[in-house]
Amino acid sequence: MRSEVVCTLAEVASIVGGRVEGDESVTVERIAPVADAGRGDLGFLADRRYLEGVPETGASALLVSTELADALDTPLPRVVVDDGHRALQALLSAWYPVRAPDPGVHPTAVLGRGVTLGEGVEIGPYVVLGAGCAVGDGTRIDAHCVVGEHCTIGPSSVLHPHVVLYAGTEVGARVTLHAGVRLGVDGFGYAWIDGGHRKVPQVGGCIVEDDVEIGANTTLDRGSIGDTRVGHGTKLDNLVHLAHNVQTGPHCAAAAMVGIAGSSRLGTGVFLGGQAGVIGHLELGDGVKVAAKAAVFRDVPPGETVAGIPARPNREFLRSRAQVERLPKLLDRVARLEERLARLEDDDPPVRGA
């Protein structure tokens, strides 16, 4: 995406709270990774591993953290900051402001009885809002979203195209739902009766608190009885699945393809790496970190970092892996012991018999 900005390095430094080294009148109009940057670009150095690309960069200037600034092999002017990612966030937020909604209801939208829309709401083409829905001020609902009956959506939220909310779903303020998100889906609940799986009606709620962002094609089940809840400020990536009655605390983050089974509860600030899984009815304490691809089969106390299948404390995981890798050596040692012992046993009888 093109911004429409031209900025001097002095202006950049002022936005990100950094200092300029070199010519502060140099102008930039885009930000790009160092390796891809060209003329007019502010080259961003995200990580030490990209340092080698610096000498050949086509960037007009660099944005770099104090930590990496000394290692730069280039005479290019630069803006130096304490925390590169924070600076990037500040600069991009300034250059690419979130598009304000374009208030109005597209003539093709279908609104049920008793729908209430706040001020400045934008409803896109072919949106369907069920009876009794309420949409807060300044919220934007993009093309083809389908919102079931009696849902509530808070102010300043964005529903990208093709979101579906099942009846009764509650979405907070400043929430972003990406394309293909499904909220309030029936949970996977059956009882085995008379030779078949009989559906247990799923009648609980699905509540997404304020400042949550949910990635494309992610699915959240409603509670069976009781609620499924995503705590405020929590971020879920694409293709994540939260089963019925899962509850996350505030400020959690789950990378793509994470799955959490029924009734498990996450504390505050829990992080899950991509493709990690958590079975049902567990507790993950505040600040727990789960490594990518791990499978959590037991409660995890607050602050613990776990990895592996089944997941265990990271230190144990690493030790156990190291030991498995040392198995060939262990086999050799045992073989040598057997030889030496056999030799001793052979030796012994003559000694005794001597």
Added chain:
Amino acid sequence: MRSEVVCTLAEVASIVGGRVEGDESVTVERIAPVADAGRGDLGFLADRRYLEGVPETGASALLVSTELADALDTPLPRVVVDDGHRALQALLSAWYPVRAPDPGVHPTAVLGRGVTLGEGVEIGPYVVLGAGCAVGDGTRIDAHCVVGEHCTIGPSSVLHPHVVLYAGTEVGARVTLHAGVRLGVDGFGYAWIDGGHRKVPQVGGCIVEDDVEIGANTTLDRGSIGDTRVGHGTKLDNLVHLAHNVQTGPHCAAAAMVGIAGSSRLGTGVFLGGQAGVIGHLELGDGVKVAAKAAVFRDVPPGETVAGIPARPNREFLRSRAQVERLPKLLDRVARLEERLARLEDDDPPVRGA
């Protein structure tokens, strides 16, 4: 969701086939997990691990299995049943009957030539039905579903919003498809010809038998040649993937994010835990159980429970895990053997030389 019921415990007991202990005239109007239940709620105790929440529950009464009833630390009246989950299923089915379709075709629906609709069919806004489709009596097709040409959908089925059926897909009676389900997608079939992957046209069928439920954003490929088939009564959770020519028996259940590769076949009543995977061209016999996150790389005989990556019989899996966990101890034992043996070897020569 609110039901509109007020029920005495006597009535509850009669619905679920249980008996009341305590005042049977107490009324309840909702069912909730014990921990969340308030005044007017029937608190449901799903599992022993939630017993500790009983003394503080705000529920007006409890629904509990015989097994747990004795352990209750509360004077609250209760309905006691043999099987709690079965009772829950019965009570919720009575209180929250499935909404009957509201017959009619929304004026925005687009119907191709030769579409046939049964009695009492409900077609929602912006639905597109391709030429030659047939929809059975009492079936409901929600907003934005797209059904390709010559599909058939049996009676009393429900397609939630945003379902897509590719041309020629066959769906049975009393089937539920959740939002974002894709059926009859082209399988992942290519031949490497002249330096590129060339598509092998995918021309087989995709057949979903009666009483199947399929979760949100789940995808089923059509057969390459021959059919993909989901047996009657089988339940698939959200974000599941069945590749071309997969065939499941009746009454299987696959939890969220299960993936089954091409041409694998499941017998009757197979269960797969969340995020489990099965590679192509395998046979899983009747009653096989696959643990969450397991990866099945070989055929599994009927009745077997498998776990791990690669999946192996559960007993083996547990033993192997235990042994890996005992590796540090094994290392110690070998080190001690080496010391003791060295001592013996040192001792021996003097003996021999004596």
Added chain:
Amino acid sequence: MRSEVVCTLAEVASIVGGRVEGDESVTVERIAPVADAGRGDLGFLADRRYLEGVPETGASALLVSTELADALDTPLPRVVVDDGHRALQALLSAWYPVRAPDPGVHPTAVLGRGVTLGEGVEIGPYVVLGAGCAVGDGTRIDAHCVVGEHCTIGPSSVLHPHVVLYAGTEVGARVTLHAGVRLGVDGFGYAWIDGGHRKVPQVGGCIVEDDVEIGANTTLDRGSIGDTRVGHGTKLDNLVHLAHNVQTGPHCAAAAMVGIAGSSRLGTGVFLGGQAGVIGHLELGDGVKVAAKAAVFRDVPPGETVAGIPARPNREFLRSRAQVERLPKLLDRVARLEERLARLEDDDPPVRGA
């Protein structure tokens, strides 16, 4: 799907470049797996493991590779080819030609300002094309697709129903996007500022080169800064996730449910098995193969085949697995060593004391 062909075996042989053994005037009109084939079908034998189904097949004739032809236990006439899958590809391509677009814009489609459509473009019902989009000649966009502003889609591409492209996405020629594909989604990028995850605006591109096919409900993030790119001829299966700034070379293939985290780069012709994962900022060299369910935590050099969690060269993986499986035996050996050593130690003192 039914083709409308009736073909003699002589004609089949000419299409696939094979030779007939038996009566070449026999006619077939469909192709089916040997096990399912009936009268009028050309039975296809995909693999040695299906040989046992040959004697009972109802097929009128067989299509088989030279390699398997000798093992056939049947007098049926057959077409024999060097490479069965290549022949299948040729025959199905001839019998089931890709449907040409039916040019025109459905009256319900909503086109933004400045949309440009090539010759022979087909735009289905309820499609929404944002301002400034460009669609190449002969491209088909099916029902309910939503294409954001300033996207470009090359010629002869197909967007199946319910595809969403975020603003600025670039799609090449002869690309196939299956139902529910989401391209150009915001990446999962946050900075932790003032006690919360703050969104780093995602402003990079999402580029899908020529001859790519992407499976149902697969999601591709746009770059944060810089681009996400899928190389020409690459094929992605259903429910795959590529995070921001992932770049794949040409002719890669990722089976269902593969996830690749941010900024990782794949060379030419990389293959990933189902449910495999790759963490961020890695390089996978040309021709790398990643086994199903593997988790890649380190760079992989060109040509390497890796497996396991964490992924390691396949030979190492197999050796390590074998060693873990031999642990019970190792435990026995160590126990026996301990006994024998104890015996020696007991024996020794009397010897010395003798």
